[in-house]
Amino acid sequence: MWLNRTSQSAIRAVLYVADHSRDGPVRVDDIARALAAPRNYLSKTLHALMRAGVLRSVRGRGGGFELAVAPDRLPVGRVIAPFQPMEARRCLTGRPECSSEHPCLAHRHWERVANTVSEFFENTTIADLLARPSGTRAPRAKRVRPRNRRSIPIDSR
Numbered sequence: 001m002w003l004n005r006t007s008q009s010a011i012r013a014v015l016y017v018a019d020h021s022r023d024g025p026v027r028v029d030d031i032a033r034a035l036a037a038p039r040n041y042l043s044k045t046l047h048a049l050m051r052a053g054v055l056r057s058v059r060g061r062g063g064g065f066e067l068a069v070a071p072d073r074l075p076v077g078r079v080i081a082p083f084q085p086m087e088a089r090r091c092l093t094g095r096p097e098c099s100s101e102h103p104c105l106a107h108r109h110w111e112r113v114a115n116t117v118s119e120f121f122e123n124t125t126i127a128d129l130l131a132r133p134s135g136t137r138a139p140r141a142k143r144v145r146p147r148n149r150r151s152i153p154i155d156s157r
Contacts, residue, residue, distance in 0.1 A: 002090065007080040009037055010045050014054060014079050018071045018126050025057075025064030045083075052082040071130060077121035086121060 003011075012035050017026045028046060032039040046065055049055040056068040067074065077086050091098035092110040100107070 003080065004084055006045055006083040009035070009042065010049060010079050010083055011076060013037075013042060013046060014049065014067070014074075014126055015129060017055065017065050018067055018074075019130055021066045024062060025066045027064040031065070048082045049079065052078070054079055054082075067126075071127035072125050074126045075122055076124050076126065076129070077118075079126070080121065086118065 013031050016031050016034055020026050020030070028039060028043050031037075031046070032042045035042065046055060047057075050057050050065070050068075053068050054074065055065045057063070057065055069078075080086070091104055092106040093104045095104045098104045098107055100111075
C-alpha cells in the first residue's frame, strides 16, 4: 500500500495535534505553518478527519482541533481511512486483477509484505508513533521561508 499525499498529510496533522494539544485545541494556522502545508488544503483534510470521528472541532476564541479519540486507541489506519481505503492493494506488477485466485508472478511474495503493512496500520496507534525513547525530544518543525520575497534596499538618506 502506497499512501497518497492527503493520507500522509492527515497522519502528520493528527500527530501534530496529539503532540501539541495538552494546552488546548490546536489552530489550523499553527498546524499548517508547522507542516508547511497550504491552509485551505489542510483545513479540508482536518474537516474530513472530524467527520470520520478522528478529530473534534472546538469553536470560538481559543478554538481549534483536538483528538476525538485517545491517542492510544487511535490506529493509524483509522486516520487514513477517509482518504484511502485500507483494503485497496495494488498489484506489484500493475495487473488490474490480481488475487489469490488469479495471482500475478509476484503475488505470493508481495502478499506477505502487503499483509505486514496492513497489520501495521491496524495495530499501530498514534500513541505508538509519538512514543520516544527517554531523553529524546521531538524533532522541531522546519522553519519555512516565504517564497518570492525580495530584499528591498533601504535608502539611507
